[in-house]
Each structure stands twice: as C-alpha cells, then as structure tokens.
Amino acid sequence: MSAVLIFLALLASIIIWWMAQQRLTSKPWLEAEKVSSFSHFTRSSIATEKIGLGVFLAVVGALFTLFISAYFIRMGSDDWWAIPIPRVLWVNTAALVVSSITLELAKSLAQQGDDETMKFALLASLITGIGFLVGQVFAWRELVFAGYLLADNPANSFFYMITGMHGLHILGGLLVLGRTTGKVLQGKTAQQVHLSIELCAMYWHFMLLVWLVLFALFAGWANDFVDICRQLLT
Amino acid sequence: MVNIPSSIDDTIPAAEVEDVELYHSHSWWTTYVFSQDAKVIAIQYSLTAISIGLVALVLSWLMRLQLAFPGYFAFIDAEHYYQFITMHGMIMVIYLLTALFLGGFGNYLIPLMLGARDMVFPYANMLSYWLYLLAVLVLVAGFFAPGGPTGAGWTLYPPQAVLSGTPGGNDWGIILMLTSLILFIIGFTMGGLNYVVTVLQGRARGMTLMRMPLTIWGIFTATVMALLAFPALFVASVMMLFDRILGTSFFMPAIVEMGEQLKHGGGSPILFQHLFWFFGHPEVYIVALPAFGIVSDLISTHARKNIFGYRMMVWAIVVIGALSFVVWAHHMYVSGMNPKFGFFFATTTLIIAVPTAIKVYNWVLTLWRGDIHLTIPMLFALGFIVTFVNGGLTGLFLGNVVVDVPLSDTMFVVAHFHMVMGVAPIMVIFGAIYHWYPKITGRMLDETMGRIHFWVTFLGAYLIFFPMHYLGLLGAPRRYYELGETVVNPTSAHDLNIFITLMAWTVGAAQILFLFNAAWSLRRGKESGGNPWRATTLEWQTPTTPPPHGNWGKDLPVVYRWAYDYSVPGAPEDFIPQNQPDPERRSKEHST
Numbered sequence: 001m002s003a004v005l006i007f008l009a010l011l012a013s014i015i016i017w018w019m020a021q022q023r024l025t026s027k028p029w030l031e032a033e034k035v036s037s038f039s040h041f042t043r044s045s046i047a048t049e050k051i052g053l054g055v056f057l058a059v060v061g062a063l064f065t066l067f068i069s070a071y072f073i074r075m076g077s078d079d080w081w082a083i084p085i086p087r088v089l090w091v092n093t094a095a096l097v098v099s100s101i102t103l104e105l106a107k108s109l110a111q112q113g114d115d116e117t118m119k120f121a122l123l124a125s126l127i128t129g130i131g132f133l134v135g136q137v138f139a140w141r142e143l144v145f146a147g148y149l150l151a152d153n154p155a156n157s158f159f160y161m162i163t164g165m166h167g168l169h170i171l172g173g174l175l176v177l178g179r180t181t182g183k184v185l186q187g188k189t190a191q192q193v194h195l196s197i198e199l200c201a202m203y204w205h206f207m208l209l210v211w212l213v214l215f216a217l218f219a220g221w222a223n224d225f226v227d228i229c230r231q232l233l234t
Numbered sequence: 235m236v237n238i239p240s241s242i243d244d245t246i247p248a249a250e251v252e253d254v255e256l257y258h259s260h261s262w263w264t265t266y267v268f269s270q271d272a273k274v275i276a277i278q279y280s281l282t283a284i285s286i287g288l289v290a291l292v293l294s295w296l297m298r299l300q301l302a303f304p305g306y307f308a309f310i311d312a313e314h315y316y317q318f319i320t321m322h323g324m325i326m327v328i329y330l331l332t333a334l335f336l337g338g339f340g341n342y343l344i345p346l347m348l349g350a351r352d353m354v355f356p357y358a359n360m361l362s363y364w365l366y367l368l369a370v371l372v373l374v375a376g377f378f379a380p381g382g383p384t385g386a387g388w389t390l391y392p393p394q395a396v397l398s399g400t401p402g403g404n405d406w407g408i409i410l411m412l413t414s415l416i417l418f419i420i421g422f423t424m425g426g427l428n429y430v431v432t433v434l435q436g437r438a439r440g441m442t443l444m445r446m447p448l449t450i451w452g453i454f455t456a457t458v459m460a461l462l463a464f465p466a467l468f469v470a471s472v473m474m475l476f477d478r479i480l481g482t483s484f485f486m487p488a489i490v491e492m493g494e495q496l497k498h499g500g501g502s503p504i505l506f507q508h509l510f511w512f513f514g515h516p517e518v519y520i521v522a523l524p525a526f527g528i529v530s531d532l533i534s535t536h537a538r539k540n541i542f543g544y545r546m547m548v549w550a551i552v553v554i555g556a557l558s559f560v561v562w563a564h565h566m567y568v569s570g571m572n573p574k575f576g577f578f579f580a581t582t583t584l585i586i587a588v589p590t591a592i593k594v595y596n597w598v599l600t601l602w603r604g605d606i607h608l609t610i611p612m613l614f615a616l617g618f619i620v621t622f623v624n625g626g627l628t629g630l631f632l633g634n635v636v637v638d639v640p641l642s643d644t645m646f647v648v649a650h651f652h653m654v655m656g657v658a659p660i661m662v663i664f665g666a667i668y669h670w671y672p673k674i675t676g677r678m679l680d681e682t683m684g685r686i687h688f689w690v691t692f693l694g695a696y697l698i699f700f701p702m703h704y705l706g707l708l709g710a711p712r713r714y715y716e717l718g719e720t721v722v723n724p725t726s727a728h729d730l731n732i733f734i735t736l737m738a739w740t741v742g743a744a745q746i747l748f749l750f751n752a753a754w755s756l757r758r759g760k761e762s763g764g765n766p767w768r769a770t771t772l773e774w775q776t777p778t779t780p781p782p783h784g785n786w787g788k789d790l791p792v793v794y795r796w797a798y799d800y801s802v803p804g805a806p807e808d809f810i811p812q813n814q815p816d817p818e819r820r821s822k823e824h825s826t
Contacts, residue, residue: 001508001512004466004512005560008462008559011462012556015458019552022442022443022444023442023443023444024443024444024545024548024549025545026442026444027545028442028444028445028544028795028796029540029544029796029798029799031795031796032794032795032796032799032816044434044435048354048431048435051431051434051435052354052355052427052431055427055430055431055461056423056427058461058462059423059426059427059461059462059465062461062462062465062466063465063468063469066465066466066469066509066512067469070469070473070484070505070509073502073505073508074484074501074502074505077500077502078500079483079499079500080500150480150481150482151480151481151482151483151497154482154483154484154500154501157476157480157482157483157484158484161472161473161476161482165472
C-alpha cells in the first residue's frame, strides 16, 4: 500500500499548504464584523471548473495509485511472469505526447485569439488522441496473438485491466475534447471555448503523466527505481 | 465587539461572489424528477436511502428471529441467513448512512448554510442521484436474481465470496453486488466533487472557513475522505469482478471446490482485505464526521449556548479525517499480520481517541450551564453522546491486538460497531430530521409522537446492543447461523437472545410511528414559520420557507459573524443570525 500512501502524503501536503492560508487559528467569536475577517476571505481567483477538475484528478490519481499498490503487492508472489512490452506502445506514447503538446499549443493560441491555427491544433490533438487508443487496441491484439491471455498470469491480468482503465479515462477525455472541437468547428470563437480547452489540456497532461508512470511500471523500470530507493534507504 | 468600523461599506468588499445563472426548469418533470435543484436532489437521495434502509431493517428482524428461535422459521435457512446479514450490513453502511449524510444532508445543507444559490455543478449533481438510484436498483435486483443476493458478509472477503459454497457466489449475487458498488462510487464521485467545490467556491460574502457551521466542516471533511477512500473499494470491486467473470487470479489462491481444482492460483486474499479496509475504515468516519458536525450544531442551538472550543472542534475533525487513513489494518489483526504492524496500527488507532475525546468533552462543556431545551432534536443529540461514548470505549478495547484477537469473532464486535456507527449516527439522523423538517416542509413534526419515538428508539437500541456485549464476552460467536448444542453457552445466553430479538422488533416498529409522523405532519403539522428553533445559521434566514429554487430572494446574504452567537451578553435576543450586522451599528445606520 506504499504507493497510495505516498500519493496521499503528497495530497496531504497540498491540503496543509492550502489550509495554512485559511487562518484556521483565527478566533471567529471575537471577529464579528471585523474588516480583516472579510478581506481574508477571497474566493479563489482560479475558475471554479478548474478547481473541480483538480479535485477530480486527485480522485483519479488515488484510483491509479491504488491499482499500482495492488500491482506491487501481487507482484511479490511466485507465479508472476512479467509481460513483454509490445513495441507499438512506444508509438502510442509518442502519440499521446504529441496530443498533449498540440493541446497545450491550442491553449496558448486560444489565449492569443488565433482561431484558425487553434482549430488545427485541436484537430491534431483529437486525432493523435484517437490514435493512442487505437494503438492500445493493437498492443492488446499483439499480446493476445503472442499468447499472453488475460487470465494466464497476474502480470497479464494487471496489464489488460490497468491499460483498459486508463483507456476508458482517455475515451472520456476524447468525448469532451471532441465536443469542444465540434463547437470550434461550428464557429465558436477562442474566447468562448478558452476555458474548455484549458480544462482539456489539464486533464490530458495528467493522463499523460499517469500513462508514463504505468508504462514505466509495465516495462519494469519502476521496479528498478523502487529497488534503488530501497538500497539507498538501507 | 472590537474594532467596529465606522461605516458599513468598510466591512463589505466589492462583490466576490457573482450571481449564478440557475437552470430554469420548464415542466413538472424537470422541477421534481430530473431536477437540478440541490434541495430536490437531497430529498430524492433521502427518500431513496430511507426506503432501502427499511429493507435492511426488515432483514435485521429476520436475522434476529433466527437467532432467538433457531430453526423455528422454515423460510430462514442458513443460506438466507447469510444473505440477510450481507445485505443488511452493506445497505446500512453504504446505501443508507453514506447516501443519507452526504447525498441527503450534504445536498440540502451545504448551499443553504453557506448562502449559495445552488451547488456549483448542478447537472453533475443530478446525475449523481440517478446513478445512486441505479446502484440501489441493481442491488435490489440481487433479491430477484437466480440464487439470490450474495451471502459473503458485507466485507465480501475472497475467496469465499466467489465460490459456490457461498450464496450468490457462482450465481448473479456477487456480480450484482459489485456492479452496484461500482455504480454507487461513480455516482458519489459526481456528488462529492460538488460538495467539496461548493464549500471552496460557493460561500457567501463574509463566510470565512472559520465561520462555517460545524455541520459543513463535518460534511466537507467526510466528503474529501470519501473521494479518496472510495477508489479503494472501486479497485477491489473491479478486480474481484475480473476474478469472478474473467477467471483472473488477483485475489483467488489455488483452491479445490467440490473436489475439483479451480483454474485460479496464486492470488492474494489479503490484498483484498487491504484494499477493502483502506476504504472501510475511513468509511466509519465518513459516516461519523457529518454526525459529529450536525450534533454540534444541534447541541449549540438547543442549549442556547455557543459551541465550546470551536477551533478545537474544527481541528479535531480534520485530524480525525487524516488519521483515519492510517488505521485500516486494525480490522485485520486476525489475518496473521506481522506483530510489528499490529503494534503500529494499534498505536494509530488509540491516537484517534484523542481528538475524538476532545469533541466529546466539548459537547459536554457546551451543555454545561447552558439553557438546555429538551426538544426532540436535543434528546436525540444527547442520546448520540451517550451511545457514542459507549461505542467508542469498546473501540479502545478492540483497538488493542491482545484484546481484539479473542473477541474478534464474537458478538462483542457486533455490539461495538452497532453502537458506534449504527445507533449513534442514526440518532443524529433522527435529530437532524426533527431539526430541519420545519425548513424542508414549513411544518413541525408532531411532538408527542416524536417523544415516544425517541424514548423507544433510544432505550430499545440500548437494550439491544448493551446485553450483546455481554454475550460477546461469554464467547457467543458472530456470523453463526445457529449456536446449536456444540457451543458451551449457558442457557441464559439463549434467553438473552430472545430478549434482544423482542427489543429489535420493538425498536423497528417504533420507526413506523416515525414514518407516520413524517407523513402526517406534512399536511397537519403545526406551521413552523421560518426559524422555529431561533437558530443563527443561514438556512433559517431564508426569505421564504420552504426555500424555493435559488434559495435566496433577490440578494445573496452577507455574513457578519460566526454561527454560534447564542445568548450574547447585551444582545436584545438570545441569538444573533449570521447575516445580521451589529444591532448598535444598525441603529446608527438608520439614524443617518
């Protein structure tokens, strides 16, 4: 369970940092109508939707770290045979990186109000995103043809389950991104879709980060990393 | 009152909360069924939760019948008994308590108490309810599926949960159970995002975090915990569904069933226990923290006294929330864990008693020399304190490894957790319903019926669960379909079981009176007016009662003080609403 505890510790430090700014030591019973007590309450200037997405990503983060915790615990047993990494995963990773970059590009273009280029950046991001999903399906097929079936080995089971879960999250993101792109194609201006694009970009970067961690996990580098940490500690 | 500013403009900065565009409902359907109004969603959540809770209540009656009169009722065979246990536990903990506290009270009170028009994401809020309803329907479908619902116990431990020896194990039961949980968690996440972000972003002007009523602090912290803890149950459910349907071996070890070697192998049942309790222990506080918050407000209002140690109360809620993530393995002392881990988890478990005890002291000190009105909400709040202290103390017993190991499989544990997270939160739920019913409907619940309901429920619940501790200490095992003659229990234990069953039926029947009261008072109750309890918090200051969609009239309220200005010396009345400027200044303002 150490992975999820580390994640929660990180989250706790963010929460503590936030709480430190909330004057939790104030004495509200002495402060009726004091000016200072008003000026300290500022609704965060960050858009509410962004905060909502931030909280949601914390939940998604907890979900994936729990899967990873389970992976590490189950990995300790004798019947574990690591799964080979299909080469197409490298292509998929590249597609997701490109998708993330173009989305970031679309975001800054939306800020500049460059509607035309933004449209292309969004489309590019959508297409590479779909490409990633299709690539994941190819990776599954490749493994199935090579005889690595779901129930044969826990390593296989985890691979299919976790990539599937990640794929579902990407799919959800694609639906939202598709809707935003649709709006742009129908002639909405950068001003109108700016927030949506920013939210998509935030989600996309997070899912890229999750994917990179998962990729490292399946490829076995995460293991080496954990071993190194363990050696450093002992 | 120090530092009174000279003019009212000093106190109110430029509008920080812009008004929200509300979804305008067009028809009866969008007003009452597919509503995006948090208050309607709250009522939908509550009614669904109470309905499914009644099913669980009936199941407990049936279980008690079997325990008191083993073998007397032919339709309760061993399989059914285990199905009743499982469904009773799961429904009560998740589909009743969690849904009612967060989906019900959370939805109703968060926007009103914070001076907001609605939740920040009303559409997701609506979806949250409909997913919850779907989850409940899938759960209920288990009763009608071939093989019936799962009988694996509410903890659903593998491998037994997915084997043919367990009811529903290789039928539909376990599949429906897990699917229902997954749906519930997705739905809850949608609602939970709303509760958290509304507290962060939806507060009225002047509502600092430290001016929020403790009810909101409790619900807020519990929601944050639930958002982080439910994914563990989600992961466990998904993995077990894989094991059950697709034949993987996440949790399933190599096992022989009916003389046949199953294709599973190497899985780790302990892994499931870790995941389950990583959710399961925070779940206890997900239920308890809203109860703590609500009971603080009930006690303060009905004792006409400010809450004692407000800051400590807030910090204690947060500390309990944080600690509850590092105690989960105290549910697994008997799983053969490393004694060093046991020591660690026993220590963290006992540390939680400190902030919890602070809260209990503060409730008692709030009552101390207060102007206690023994209204029905107050009676339930007092009932809560007594039950909670009782259940909490036995928790200290069970937190110690050496005491837990022999008691773990006895009725003592059943008595403990029913006291602490069954009866105690239910007391608060009843208190809260009696307290806020006037705001929801505009009418008071009937007083006489309420008093009968309280005394039967409180004394009855005590008479059910207090003797059960004794049964546990005698060694009466839990989870047993019947004790039979093999068990060395004295006949007195059997007589006690009959007594407990009679009490269980009585307490259950008292709830019918409550339901009747709720229905009867809807039309015939005494009109309550907007603020029958003369309370300070914002929900009582709405221009109309019950509040319409959008809660407030033209202008949002502005908050000038904390939520506990009761019996302020020199004030004309014994309470000053949160949105009321200082009376002196108000008169000054009028004269200018």
